[in-house]
Amino acid sequence: MSDLQTATQREACDELRELLPAFGLGAADPDEATWVKSRLADCPEAAQELTAYAALAEVMLYSAPPVRPPAYLAERLRAALAQAQHRPEPAVDRPQRRWLASRLPALAALALAVLLLAGGLLAAQVAGLRSQQRELAAQVERQSALLAAVGEGTYLRVTLPAGPAGEAAGAEATVICDPERSVGVVYARNMPPLPAGQAYQVWLIRGEERTSAGLFHVSEEGRGLLTFQAPLPMRQYDSVGITMEPATGSPAPTTSAVVRGPLYGQEY
């Protein structure tokens, strides 16, 4: 290699080394990054230096001020996982989840209101519910401090009577929702015991269309709770039904309703 070539290469390596810190951090512009990658093989010392900057960037991943995530985040993740088990992609799209996340306190208020409907039996209910319900109730309790910040809402509260499959047990359910929004809570009572591998599925009914609002299990006393997010504002739905379905859920009801009733016309 001639002196001229050596000098040219040295200059290129010097130029390369000037870009290495930014490249290691991922801050080089695309054309710069392409150029760096193309030149690294010619400058062994630069490659070594890049390793040091990449290591620095790795340590920076751990440099955020430590903050404890909210306790309910684990439950949210667990719920999202349950949905991911059923569908290739999360069932709730990003804007909806963002909307939901920003209104968790309101959801907690709704859920707590439902629990209070049982008249002071919150502790007994919590103890009797299966793990999912227990965790949700715990979430409600954790969020109760936020309730003071939640303004008065114009919520619809409707009691749904037993359907053909729930008459013998005297099943019923209360739905609380805001007609102008797409979140709500279903609190079911006196539900027949679920066979293994089965769950109750809540259906939002709009004409002939049935949309699943989610699955829930019940306690030994037949109580169950579900907070849900609907695709549309609740005023778009005519009625709500609950059927017994496989624990993974069904695309449409496959059994007779355990609870079923209109959302409007009996508001109190």
Add this chain to the structure above:
Amino acid sequence: MTDPVGDPRSPTDQELVHRITQSDEGALMLLYERYGGQVYSLALRVLRNPALAEEATQDTFLKVWHKGVQWSPSKGLFSSWLLTVARYTAIDHLRRERRQVLSRTTPPEVAPWASARLPSVDTPRWQDGQVLRTLMEQLPAEQRTVIELAFYQGMTHSELAEHLGWPLGTVKTRLRLGLQKLRSLWQEATQR
């Protein structure tokens, strides 16, 4: 690989990732218990918004659920891979929301949502990161600013110049000098 929880009876990250490939939800929740705080802390540092940080944290672990098989020990520490996923996930959220940093001068430590501090995470990497953060405070403000924007908001040279209203050459110089000095400080600190 270092066991992050220090208990030999605890499953290693590699074991948990393997269980995730077999659709073991419990394994993912164990990883969340182990690293959820670090992921959330990083997401919150990027997004400066608790609701968005929660969403980014959840998305990060869902990516692990769907793509965990993409990690292997040959790629380095699982926690570094996870935090890299978390960083890009949070930056994606940031870009999607078109949110700019709320205040470049307000350190997260005094932000109102930072009241619930994460208990000390007893891993060498985490402790290294906390040391590095204190070292960054020794940098001149303009150098620290470009480094933080580049790392936490994923900005490139051109984006930094546009965002800060500085000449491109100034941005490049400040970023380079800042990182060179930070590297030097880091080497001094770790060689003591």
